[in-house]
Amino acid sequence: MSDRARVISRIQPYSGIHEFVDKASHERVQVLAPQTFYDDFVGAGALVISAAGSATNGVPWVKKIVGAAPPTVAGVANAIGGQVACTLTATSEKQDAALYWGDNKGLDVTKGLIFESRFQLSVLPSAAGVQAVLGLASNWIDGPDNNACYLQVGATASGALLVRSFDGVTQISASAGVTLGTTDWALVRIDASDVTDVKMFINGAQVTTKGQINFAATGTLAVLQPYAAMYKPSGTGVGTLTIDKIETWSFRA
Numbered sequence: 001m002s003d004r005a006r007v008i009s010r011i012q013p014y015s016g017i018h019e020f021v022d023k024a025s026h027e028r029v030q031v032l033a034p035q036t037f038y039d040d041f042v043g044a045g046a047l048v049i050s051a052a053g054s055a056t057n058g059v060p061w062v063k064k065i066v067g068a069a070p071p072t073v074a075g076v077a078n079a080i081g082g083q084v085a086c087t088l089t090a091t092s093e094k095q096d097a098a099l100y101w102g103d104n105k106g107l108d109v110t111k112g113l114i115f116e117s118r119f120q121l122s123v124l125p126s127a128a129g130v131q132a133v134l135g136l137a138s139n140w141i142d143g144p145d146n147n148a149c150y151l152q153v154g155a156t157a158s159g160a161l162l163v164r165s166f167d168g169v170t171q172i173s174a175s176a177g178v179t180l181g182t183t184d185w186a187l188v189r190i191d192a193s194d195v196t197d198v199k200m201f202i203n204g205a206q207v208t209t210k211g212q213i214n215f216a217a218t219g220t221l222a223v224l225q226p227y228a229a230m231y232k233p234s235g236t237g238v239g240t241l242t243i244d245k246i247e248t249w250s251f252r253a
Contacts, residue, residue, distance in 0.1 A: 014194055017249070092235055117245060120183075120185050131239075
């Protein structure tokens with residue numbers, strides 16, 4: 001394919017997996033891997049997300065809602081390309097609006113796993129303690145920092161992005177060097193094709209340093225699920241995380 005084409009075909013240097021990349025958006029538009037997952041949240045079925053414990057047959061996603069106000073996890077009506085939003089309210093209480101696989105984990109980080117998502121902080125985390133997270137995690141628990149393991153980007157009390165990881169032993173929360181406004185879309189890619197050097201990218205630019213994340217979890221501890229949430233432990237802070245797509249791919253064994 002011509003180098004002048006917007007979509008190019010290439011082989012991932014570490015894994016050898018064949019992928020097609022949009023040079024303008026840095027998005028993987030097709031990946032030829034043994035195990036793949038893709039959701040663009042398009043169509044009427046994406047507007048209503050079932051509650052945790054009451055999953056809809058054939059739909060991978062459920063929502064976890066904490067708070068009486070309540071916060072919401074729902075599709076955005078008539079959104080171009082399909083979107084789901086996790087939204088807190090200004091009521092002074094603990095709130096969590098999480099989109100995940102209902103703890104039906106199936107993604108093994110040690111199998112060359114790569115996660116990619118396009119997202120927006122359409123309402124910035126407005127106060128201390130208000131937290132957005134997006135990426136991979138183990139079972140839902142009260143507070144994203146308490147997950148048994150995770151690989152994520154996040155933001156706390158602003159649009160300044162963080163790289164976040166925890167393998168059960170080593171916890172990292174560091175500046176990604178990127179700050180989003182409320183109209184900015186970002187494409188995050190978490191590349192665990194080498195677990196001793198997990199790389200994170202925002203809009204095509206690497207935001208981790210070499211060896212910064214050594215994800216040493218193995219066995220069932222390394223098996224995670226896609227996880228997106230807006231959370232606050234208390235207070236009247238607000239925030240909305242809007243997700244346009246979530247994609248993962250890896251080897252099967």
